[in-house]
Amino acid sequence: MNVVTVRRNKWRALAMSLVLPGFGQLYNGEVNKAIWLFLIFLLLTGPGIAMIALYLPAGLTMPVLVFSVVASLSVWVWGIADAWRGARARVDYVPAPWQISGLYALVILLCGFVVVPATVDAVRTHEVQSFDIASGSMEPTLLRHDLVFADKRYNCVGCKAVHRGDIAIFTYPNDRTQIYVKRIIGLPGDVITIGGRSISVNGQPLDMGAGTEGIDGRSWQVQWGDPPAAEMRTTVPSGAVFVLGDNRSNSTDSRHFGAVPLDDVVGNVRQIWASFGDGGIRWERLGMVPR
């Protein structure tokens, strides 16, 4: 039988691996290696590492996610080099019947334009998402242009429950295109009383002195300016939470737009991973875990 052998094109293998980890190996006929390389890259980059980061203490979120970037880039680069070497070694290669351009196109469309975007979306929706704090309403806890990681495994079935004192990310009820970040002060059924600079939850004052507030064993810094907050007394409806900004005189929060439906609470601030002020990067805030 006449067997047609060809030389694999090392540049094509390199280009294909650059496009998708494992794609160059597929071109070289190493199907098993191609599948594992793609899966390892996918898990290292997205869901696997993000999930590990969420189970570790909040302070380790950034280092673990930095490791994720380094590891996935390493797998990507290794895959490119391996595909190059593999193609160079295949001088008398017998192409398998399935090695046709249509199949390659299908693989790249499926993996590159369906699997990868779906994984990105799943990670950002259900695991970790990064936010740029756009206002000073949470000062002194969060400054304008702090970049934070938020835990998206929050306030859902099987996820971390909502507690008083949590810094929550939620959809702004009056404009659902906007995302707000505030501190949860009251849970469903709580009676919130605000009088001047004094806030109490179910009759328990939050003020601990020296600009500190606290409840349920947690404490945080707040800042008040002028004018003092208007007086109000409200009961948090069921299925909703009462939120306030730590910058009490410069925050639009539940005092203005009412309680926030729990369904709109989508994340919990975990760690600051970068911070930019007028003078450049605020290095001292990197890695800080806001309380």
Add this chain to the structure above:
Amino acid sequence: MDDDLDRLLGAPLVLPPSGFTATVMDRIANAPTPVRASRMTTMLQWVALFGIGVPAAAELALFVLSVWTTSSAG
């Protein structure tokens, strides 16, 4: 049984038809060579690879950095 064998052994050897060697060599020489992609096809394959590949590689880079891509929260 023995008669059959004797007859077979006594028969003349099977000879190839005349011109057999020339026919075989002629057919080998005229056998179709493996089709190689034309220069244009090869070029189009590279264009297709980069046409899909560049956005795919960019998307892959965005994927690696996806958890670091920020949304605004006020």
